[in-house]
Amino acid sequence: MGRPPCCDKSNVKRGLWTPEEDAKILAYVSNNGIGNWTLVPQKAGLNRCGKSCRLRWTNYLRPDLKHDGFAPQEEDLIINLHKAIGSRWSFIAKQLPGRTDNDVKNYWNTKLRKKLTKLGIDPVTHKPFSQILSDCRDISGLQNSQNQIGSLNKNIKYYASVPTPEHSSVLTVFPNTDMIRNKSVMEQVQDSSSNANIHSWHCLSQFQVLDPEIIQPNFFNEATSSCSSTSSSNVTQLGSPQSYSCQPSHAQITPSSSFNWSEFLSEPLPYPGFQQQQDRHLKGVLSPTNCPSTLEQTPQLNLATGNYNGLYRIGHEGDFGTFDFGSTSGDQTNNRSEASSSVSSFVDAILEQDSEMRAEFPDILDGSFDY
DNA sequence: AACTGAGCCAACCGCCGAGAC
DNA sequence: AGTCTCGGCGGTTGGCTCAGT
Numbered sequence: 001m002g003r004p005p006c007c008d009k010s011n012v013k014r015g016l017w018t019p020e021e022d023a024k025i026l027a028y029v030s031n032n033g034i035g036n037w038t039l040v041p042q043k044a045g046l047n048r049c050g051k052s053c054r055l056r057w058t059n060y061l062r063p064d065l066k067h068d069g070f071a072p073q074e075e076d077l078i079i080n081l082h083k084a085i086g087s088r089w090s091f092i093a094k095q096l097p098g099r100t101d102n103d104v105k106n107y108w109n110t111k112l113r114k115k116l117t118k119l120g121i122d123p124v125t126h127k128p129f130s131q132i133l134s135d136c137r138d139i140s141g142l143q144n145s146q147n148q149i150g151s152l153n154k155n156i157k158y159y160a161s162v163p164t165p166e167h168s169s170v171l172t173v174f175p176n177t178d179m180i181r182n183k184s185v186m187e188q189v190q191d192s193s194s195n196a197n198i199h200s201w202h203c204l205s206q207f208q209v210l211d212p213e214i215i216q217p218n219f220f221n222e223a224t225s226s227c228s229s230t231s232s233s234n235v236t237q238l239g240s241p242q243s244y245s246c247q248p249s250h251a252q253i254t255p256s257s258s259f260n261w262s263e264f265l266s267e268p269l270p271y272p273g274f275q276q277q278q279d280r281h282l283k284g285v286l287s288p289t290n291c292p293s294t295l296e297q298t299p300q301l302n303l304a305t306g307n308y309n310g311l312y313r314i315g316h317e318g319d320f321g322t323f324d325f326g327s328t329s330g331d332q333t334n335n336r337s338e339a340s341s342s343v344s345s346f347v348d349a350i351l352e353q354d355s356e357m358r359a360e361f362p363d364i365l366d367g368s369f370d371y
Numbered sequence: 372a373a374c375t376g377a378g379c380c381a382a383c384c385g386c387c388g389a390g391a392c
Numbered sequence: 393a394g395t396c397t398c399g400g401c402g403g404t405t406g407g408c409t410c411a412g413t
Contacts, residue, residue: 008390014382014383015381015382015383015406015407016381016407016408017381017382036398037398038397038398050398051383051398051399052382052383054398055381055382055383056381059381059382060381060382087402087403088401088402089401089402089403090401092402101401101402102380102381102382102398103380105380105402105403106380106381107380107405109379109380110378110379110380157411222398224409256396285377333390
């Protein structure tokens with residue numbers, strides 16, 4: 001038993017839509033609104049599958065859609081969200097009014113991915129290539145590193161072959177996207193510490209601060225409620241096999257023009273025990289041994305408390321949770337201290353890693369390293 | 372002018388969870 | 393309870409455009 005099929009798949013038109021077909025859909029929707037898409041082809045007089053009609057409407061005909069190019073602010077937001085949650089295009093598109101998941105996905109695949117690669121940043125991990133190579137070396141040693149970096153090498157070769165002023169150093173371009181925004185947070189964290197190691201610094205190097213004027217506040221609500229998501233983000237491929245169940249989001253805030261970020265960031269945690277639960281997660285997540293591969297977050301500096309709130313993802317299934325750490329817990333304070341670096345700044349740290357990598361992988365950037 | 376390859380993007384494919392039957 | 397479709401999603405592809413040769 002079950003529902004009857006919506007259409008005869010073998011007997012419907014496929015391919016590009018004609019203006020006449022578009023007009024039929026528009027006329028139908030304006031008269032009847034959006035309802036059961038399986039009935040639309042029949043009622044609108046179209047020889048198309050209902051699913052195809054729905055896609056045409058949602059991706060192209062909807063009156064609220066923008067059809068112009070992406071603004072720099074939109075680019076930044078896409079990059080930051082992709083860094084935080086991976087290729088969850090529908091979610092990213094919801095943060096960009098007038099854009100569809102297909103728009104965002106296409107723009108990422110055709111423009112932004114290449115742009116990041118050209119700038120020396122791996123579009124999957126959003127780390128500088130030099131750092132990834134260094135991580136590979138740390139994990140498995142030089143002997144095995146060539147097998148692990150896979151497609152990375154192609155990106156590096158592309159990056160290295162582009163004669164742009166930017167790539168004279170990996171870092172000269174990095175500030176354009178993340179470093180400017182990261183700077184204040186990074187400096188504050190680093191300034192607050194005295195002893196740390198470079199491994200812990202990797203944790204912080206993944207932190208980012210999203211532009212509060214661009215990203216909508218329900219981002220965190222939606223992200224943290226996506227606990228059952230089955231999407232497989234590339235970003236989590238290196239994640240720890242540990243699996244936790246995350247908690248519901250704590251701040252039920254609806255987008256509003258009068259939204260106050262300070263209030264949002266100072267929002268109390270949702271229920272007794274939440275903080276302790278998150279503490280327990282973070283205690284593991286922030287340990288120097290697993291930190292670089294498990295954190296998946298978009299920390300925000302809480303302006304009121306000086307703590308950091310954000311998003312993390314645990315396990316291969318991409319479960320999300322929120323965290324809040326700072327000066328209220330001894331363990332957290334220690335972790336924060338450990339997470340700071342012995343190097344003087346983020347830029348210095350990257351440069352240090354970069355020159356280290358260049359010294360140990362002399363063949364990679366001179367073109368002789370090939371597949 | 373003809374050919375070729377890269378870039379772009381609309382549309383399709385296939386999977387999944389929810390829900391209808 | 394089991395089977396099937398719907399709607400939503402991310403990944404992939406087909407075909408159009410355009411620049412370079």
